[in-house]
Amino acid sequence: MAFEPVLLRHLQIPGIQHLDTYQAHGGYQALKRALELTPEQVVQLVKDSGLRGRGGAGFPTGVKWGFIPKDHPGPIYLCVNADESEPGTFNNRILMEGDPHQVLEGTIISAYAIRASVAYIYIRYEYGRAYRILQRAIEELYKHGLLGRNILGKAGFNLDIYIHRGAGAYICGEETGLIESLEGKRAWPRIKPPFPAVQGLFQKPTIVNNVETLACVKHILERGPQWFRSIGVPPDPNNPRDIGSFGPKLYCLSGHVNRPGCYELPLGITARELIEKYGGGVWNGRRVKAIIPGGLSMGFMSDQELDTPLDFNGPLKVGCLGLGTAAVIVIDDRTSMIDVLYNSCRFFAHESCGQCTPCREGTAWMTKILARIRRGEGYLDDLDLLLEIANGIGIMPGTTICGLADGAAWPVKTAITKFRAEFEDYIRNSRSRSVTLRETTKTL
């Protein structure tokens, strides 16, 4: 059976951003269905569906919702993570700009399920268009009794949604950094425990979910958990930690391909299929050298590993950190891995919040080393030093407060282990070049 897009299904419909059009296409029916259930029943449906967070960590959404303390007197908050800053990722923007009510419907249902009375949409500042579209949609909802008090006549179900625009830092996407930022502070991630579900925004129970995750919730209500589980990859029987990767996924394809874009596909498609079938292959007739499977922080896959299925489990098997945001960046064979890795390091060093010693100092040091290597002042043992730093700041679990350092470490580790020869050649050749150059300059 051919896969039918769900999340992107309505994107081409003119005027779908407006409430009436959205409703004409079945919008807010899922919300009605949800309100006929108890919040606990909605949580159960989401648990049953096996939905895992789309924001990067792949944590089971229903399980996270279940962490909210029972009988909490409130307020409880829902934060919609629309900070979307993982390099290569743009599906949240497409959802918000193209079909804002789908996101909002998922948000309202989820708020109902967790008994949140306020939802904050934390959106990165650069997404001005998405912000305006969402704001307009929210105003429509208030006008039509879909937000505010006693929503759709359901006594006691009150919800306000506010949009908060970020000020441009990757770290604001980390859920506790996001919470700190919402509180008006510097986005320094918090130590966990306590987890946000227990003590989050303003010290109250808080759920942070990605835009795409919430959009999925709407469809789970509409079509049922069994439908959701019928898409994707069941758990690997040989891996007790794998709980399966279900549902549709928005793959963001970018880099050196002919048709970059956002493709909705069942979880588990291979990288090769994505690039060749959907992306139209590598540009200019070149070959793949490496890909990033799920946003920069996941590390690199080599051209030998393209048949890996891009589900939550697949990239792990080839030494990557995970599926991440499923944002695939293709790197062609004419590109220098030294440049790619330098860029990666520079990004993370720039975005490290500066709180944890290993992350603050390690990311900067790695950048410094790579800059040196690029200048032709590298040493062969720099590569081991890089591996040592990567290991110390992020590969070894628990060395930092949040996942940014891990994200900085995996690209280094995978690039150097998988492309070591290229690095060594470069260091040898460039070093002799620069030495010669210097010597020439001296004699002049």
Add this chain to the structure above:
Amino acid sequence: MTHASINGRMIQPKPGQTILQAAQELGITIPTLCYHPDLSPVGSCRLCLVEIEGWRQKVAACVTPIRPGMVIYTETPGLVEVRRFILSLLLRHYYDAGYGGRERPETEFEHWVRVYQVERRRDSQAQPRFAIPSDPHPLVWVDWNKCILCTRCVRACAEIQGRFVWGVADRGERAHIVAGLGSSMLEARCESCGACAAYCPTGALDDKMALGWGRPDKIVRSVCSYCGVGCGIRLQVKNNRIIRVSGDEQAPVNGLHLCVKGRYGFDYVHHPERLRRPRVRRYLLSGRSKSEATAAEREWVEVDWDTALDLAAEKLTQIWRESGSDALGVLASAKCTNEENYLMQKFARQVLGTQNVDHCARLCHSSTVAALSLAFGSGAMSNTMHDVAEHAQALFIIGSNVTEQHPVFGSMLRQAVLRRRIPLVVADPRRIDITEFATLHLQHLPGTDIALLNGLMHIILKNGWHDTRFIAERCENFEAFAASLEAYPPEKVAEITHVPVAALQRAAEILARHKPVAAIWAMGITQHTTGVMNVLALANLQMLLGNLGVPGGGVNPLRGQNNVQGACDMGALPNVFPGYQPVSDAQIVRKFDAAWALQPTLRSSDVSPTLGLAGKPGLTVTEMVHQFGTGQIRALYVLGEDLALTEPDLPHTRQSLAQGEFLILQEIFPSETSVFADILLPGVSFAEKSGTFTNTERRVQLVRAALEPMGDARPDWHIIADLARRVLARQGRYPAGPWAGWQYTSPSAIFEEMAALTPLYAGISHARLEHETLHWPVPDKNHPGTPILFVHGFPRGRGRFHVVEHLPPAEWPDAEYPLLLTTGRVLYHWHGGELTRRSMVMQLCPRPVVEIHPDDAARFGLNGTRQVRLRSRRGEMLAYVQITTRVAPGVVFGNFHFPGPNNVNNLTNAALDPVSKIPEFKVAAVRLEPVPEAC
């Protein structure tokens, strides 16, 4: 499974306990840098990582709760590698410019670097990234090149001082600590308390005054000599010099925290102007009379102790013989120890035979003591500072600029508001600093406190919010009092006080709806001609709301000087013997007659010994000074009091002092008053003597000598006792009673005598104070002390409501003197400024200023002038202008920290409260004129 194990040792985890705390309990050290027990944990340096069996990830011990079943290892080879890695990362940007010498004490960071033998690695910073010093602060040393971004400074400032000066700017390796939005510390409203430096583990922030002095030879625990908060300090001493003062982490009041004066105001101890030898006027040596002496004969001559003390004793004895006991007066000192104050009043009463003994408490809280004695039978703070900060459900601060005058308590109150979110109502004519933390600020006119308080109580009563049960069971005279409140409806009160009706309503509601409320006040309430009645009104309020005898409530007058509570307790007051035993009680007089008995007794016909003391109070400070001028008092013996700076109406004070016959002044500096003295005896600072101070909350604490006296100076108790022996010898009398002698070998012997005669202190001794601090009353040796008063009743039986009516101040602005002057102090100075002007702290407030509202600045044509002259009916003052909305239009504020023409007491009114004789420092009428730039 109920146990966890750390390095193989079992421990039962407590709820909320972290792995680090559990390890510390077992005596296992886990290296830390960003952690400090006083600060909220952040877990960011990652030095404290530990391993737990079966866990994939390492965890930060300082933030991870320990759970039963955990098998924890803190020092595996793997962890050692991690720590060395982390320290090497921190070293990447650490740059030590090498100042401070080789003897510099090792910092926490250097300690761990040494322990783990870490060296700088490839690509480390070779050059300083920041200027050294990185901030122009005169007292706090800043060198960002040593910063490891642990954020302890940020948290210390925010969580302990409540000031939020520090923050972090930028991200990644560019992240750095900034003051404000990248300004200097002082521009970012730093209060110079030094908490950030105290908590910094690297020396990036440090005490500038300590730089270059190396390691101390010894560290002596003592008590701060500035205010009544009574912070415990550690004097770090090298070569008989204090090189640094730090908070005493064992101190129950403050722990590591101190304020700017306590931490940085110590260097006056070593000021070159310290008196090192006794001085007498030349005419005393030549035998010429003072009135005939030429200018040359009025000069000081340095002499030895025998000469000075013999001259003093001779003259005192002569006057005693010629004019009798009551021609003599003694002024004790709230800066000196309990032991010394006890001796001063004993000197007055036993040796001189007069009740003329008083001290500066007259000028600060005499009205509090009088009023609380009337209402409850005891005149001190009823609860403790920690109790108020931890248990009050709401705070009412009236007439107390607490963050500047009792800074460490002020920061505790800020913390209470920040952490417990309790409401705070501040009533003050100025928008003082603590109003930033207030739920509500009532900016009433100076001198309208009674109207304000009665107005609030009127509303409380009208709404039935009063505590009927408490009133019925524990109080008396309620009906008459309640009836008197009828006359204070909100509209009328608003008119008198200038506080809007809505604010009155809201304040009354806050105070009534939270229980208990702690009422806190200081000189804004007491220094009025209605001082006693002001305090009675506060006592009424707390009875009305039933806020007495409970934790978190109470009447809480904040005593100013470090030992003003003690000086009062010691009976350095004209109406009471030690421990508030009234001089009017014949039985008490007999007790002291017997204890201090001298032979031969004055009237040999008496069967029982008598000192011939009057059974009625002697003269107060202000009266003694006045009568010194008129000749009724012929000699004054003054201990450490700068009368010519701190009395009201200084022109009159100076005149009286100039006309007086014989003034013995015991001081550590030549002062404004020493100009008028005949003999100057060099005493010593708190750092050179031992004894006890009693802080504002009745907590008795040990002061320990850390230095040898400067030059020939002697501890004050030593001097008083010596003088007493010499006078007695000349009088031809000798000690006969059990406590009559003056041969003290140590302050603890003096304390023992005092305790034997003073029931409030009966159970206290220096030996006990070596390892604890005690709140009086302590009736016996096993008694644990009494942190909270009135739990089981009031000393006088029932608490008495008093009818108090609003009365206008003695002087009020008029056409000729159109502005209302109110006075006080500033954070950076102490009292007359005699100590702080001789300290580095002076740099933070080098000039006298008056606060003037912008409207008044315009009205009086200041037009940018920097200096003004203020005139009152009594005198004039010259000061710099500070235009600010801290004061209301029509009100100006000045301080008394600067001498001569710059002192606000040239202007203040000496009108007295009729009961307590406290002068009205807080209200005077003045006029203002700009002073052209040239002068």
